[in-house]
Structures are given as C-alpha cells and as structure tokens.
Amino acid sequence: MTDLSSFPITRKWPAEHPDRLQLYSLTTPNGVKVSICLEETGLPYEPHFVRFDAAEQLSPEFMSLNPNHKIPAILDPNGPGGKPLPLFESGAILIYLAEKTGQLMPHEASARYETIQWLMFQMSGIGPMFGQVGFFNKFAGKAYEDKRPRDRYVAESRRLLHVLDQRLAGRTWIMGDAYCVADIATFPWVNNLIGFYEAGDLVGITDFSNVTRALQAFLARPAVVRGMAIPKRPQAS
Ligand SMILES: N[C@@H](CCC(=O)N[C@@H](CS)C(=O)NCC(=O)O)C(=O)O
Numbered sequence: 423m424t425d426l427s428s429f430p431i432t433r434k435w436p437a438e439h440p441d442r443l444q445l446y447s448l449t450t451p452n453g454v455k456v457s458i459c460l461e462e463t464g465l466p467y468e469p470h471f472v473r474f475d476a477a478e479q480l481s482p483e484f485m486s487l488n489p490n491h492k493i494p495a496i497l498d499p500n501g502p503g504g505k506p507l508p509l510f511e512s513g514a515i516l517i518y519l520a521e522k523t524g525q526l527m528p529h530e531a532s533a534r535y536e537t538i539q540w541l542m543f544q545m546s547g548i549g550p551m552f553g554q555v556g557f558f559n560k561f562a563g564k565a566y567e568d569k570r571p572r573d574r575y576v577a578e579s580r581r582l583l584h585v586l587d588q589r590l591a592g593r594t595w596i597m598g599d600a601y602c603v604a605d606i607a608t609f610p611w612v613n614n615l616i617g618f619y620e621a622g623d624l625v626g627i628t629d630f631s632n633v634t635r636a637l638q639a640f641l642a643r644p645a646v647v648r649g650m651a652i653p654k655r656p657q658a659s
Contacts, residue, residue, distance in 0.1 A: 424499040426506060431497060434483035435470040440499055443467040446484065447494040447653055448474065451610040452549065455512045456494040456519075458649030459606050463523040469653035498522075513545040516603040526603045533597065540589070540596050540604035544611065548586070551578045552611050556619035576624055579615070583630045586612075590632035594639070601643075609640040610650070 424440045426432045437444055445460065445467050447453040460467045472478045472493050479491045488495045488510035496515055501507025509515050517538065520527035528534050557563040558572035566572070586608065589596060596604040612633060616622035627634060640646055 424506070426497065426499060429497055429506065429508065430483045430486040431495075431508075434478070434481060435472075437468060439466075439468045443499070444497040445469045445494065445653070446472050446487070446496070448472055449650060449652070450493070451552075451614040452492070452512045453494045454610050454650050454652070455607050456496065456515050457652035458610070458646050459516055459519050459526065459603065461645035461649040461652070462606070462643075463519060463525050465519065465523060471653040471656055511545075513541050513607065516541065516607060520603050526601070526606065528597065528600060528602065537597055537602050537604050541607050543582075543585075544604065544607040547582050548579075548608060548611050551575055551582060552615045552619070552621075555579050555615060555621050555625065559621045559624060560619050576621070579621075579625050580629075583612075583625060583627070583633055587630040587632045590636050593632075595636065605636070605640060609637050609646075612637050613641065 426437050426440045426444070431446065432440075432444070435444070435446060443460070443465060445456060447456060447469060448471065449457075457469065472484065478484055479488075479493060484495075485491050487497065487508045490510065492510070494512055494515060495508070495510040496518075498507045498509070498518075507518070509518055517527070527537055554575035555572070558566065558575060563572065586596075593599075595601045596608065615625065616627055616637075622628075
C-alpha cells in the first residue's frame with residue numbers, strides 16, 4: 423500500500439485510494455485541463471475539491487504542495503523512479519501525464535516540441551489574456567468606467583484568436599489529425615470566454631470559424647464532457 427502520509431496535503435484531503443493519482447482541483451478552465459486529460463488517458467485517479475469559498479487554496483496543507491496557491495495540482499504516488507511526485511502548473515502536469523501514459527503528445531521529437539510550443543502559447547497568452555477579459559467583462563472590473571483596460575485585453579484576445587484560427591485552418595486539431603495536450607489546454611479557455619465570461623460578442627467570436635468548429639468537436643468528446651464536471655462539489659454535511 424502506498425504511503426502518502428508525509429505529504430501534508432493528504433491530511434486535509436485524505437486519500438481514499440493512495441495508490442491512485444491524487445488531483446486537487448475545481449471545474450475552472452485551468453482545473454478541467456487536468457481532469458479532461460486524465461479522463462482521456464484512462465489513468466486511475468482520485469479527485470479532490472478545493473473550496474475557494476473557504477480559501478482552501480491558501481491553507482498550509484495546499485500550499486505545501488503549491489506555494490503559488492492555485493489549482494490544479496497533483497500528487498502521483500507512482501512518479502519517476504516509483505517515487506511520489508507532487509506537481510503544480512497545468513502545463514507541466516499535462517506534459518507529465520502525456521509522457522507518463524505515452525498518449526496525447528506526438529512521439530516524434532519535432533512534433534513533440536511543436537506541441538509544447540502551442541501548449542505554451544495557451545499558458546502564456548490565451549489563459550492570462552482571456553482571464554483579464556473575464557475580469558473586465560463579468561467580474562469586479564465591469565464597474566470600471568474607463569473601458570480602455572477592457573478594450574486592451576479584448577484586442578489582445580482577438581489577436582490570439584486570429585493566430586489560433588489560422589493555425590486551425592485546414593487542420594482538425596492544433597497538431598493536425600492528432601488530438602493532443604495543446605487542444606486540452608486551449609479549448610476549455612475558449613469555451614469559458616464565450617460561456618462563463620459572456621464575452622463571445624465582445625471578442626467577435628463568429629469571425630473565427632476554425633476555432634468555433636474545433637471547439638464544438640472538443641465539447642462533443644465524451645472524456646471532455648466527463649472531465650468538465652470533475653471534481654464534483656462535495657455534498658454539504
Ligand atoms: N498558471 C496556472 C494558473 C492556475 C490558476 O490561475 N488557477 C486559479 C483558478 S483557474 C486559482 O487557483 N486561483 C486561486 C487563487 O489565485 O487564489 C496553471 O495553469 O496551473
């Protein structure tokens with residue numbers, strides 16, 4: 423039986439199945455990247471819900487695994503060398519899971535780096551910029567009278583959508599026929615921009631038909647449907 427008791431995070435979120443990969447997350451666009459990836463690969467895992475309304479991401483137990491206090495984070499009891507591996511940052515986790523399972527990442531070296539390149543494009547551009555659009559369109563920033571900050575992030579998001587749309591022209595997925603971790607990183611954010619952030623019209627999403635076509639194909643995948651609902655909020659006791 424694997425012993426994870428030396429990891430303080432397991433005191434707050436006890437592992438019922440310590441032999442399975444432990445996921446600490448929420449159904450945000452960064453969180454579902456990992457649950458979707460896990461559902462796609464079929465790797466056994468145990469999801470744990472991190473309550474932001476109780477600031478659990480700031481607890482010493484959570485921060486012992488991720489000092490940056492953000493979900494998603496994982497603890498794999500069977501990491502490299504058979505030792506437990508704690509890991510945070512969704513991009514790093516996606517690369518790790520792809521390498522561990524030999525799935526969702528091309529094996530040929532050039533195509534592998536190209537996949538990582540598009541994954542980084544999401545991590546450094548799409549995620550942070552779309553997130554700012556959400557802040558200024560839906561959350562506290564909505565009340566700001568000066569619309570220049572919002573317009574700046576909308577313009578940058580449109581530019582990024584244009585780059586993505588051109589990449590998807592003539593391709594089913596970001597890397598062509600092979601669905602990969604770059605798609606898993608990117609489409610939850612496009613979905614969130616249109617859905618939860620209600621910014622589809624603001625960014626003129628209909629101008630990006632390759633993006634919306636690939637988004638629909640992504641949302642139709644059974645593993646994506648399952649992954650977007652994991653982890654479930656625990657029942658109030
Ligand atoms: N670059 C990080 C970003 C993660 C992130 O921003 N997570 C948000 C939810 S989507 C979070 O945990 N926020 C809580 C906080 O900032 O306290 C990643 O991709 O893993």
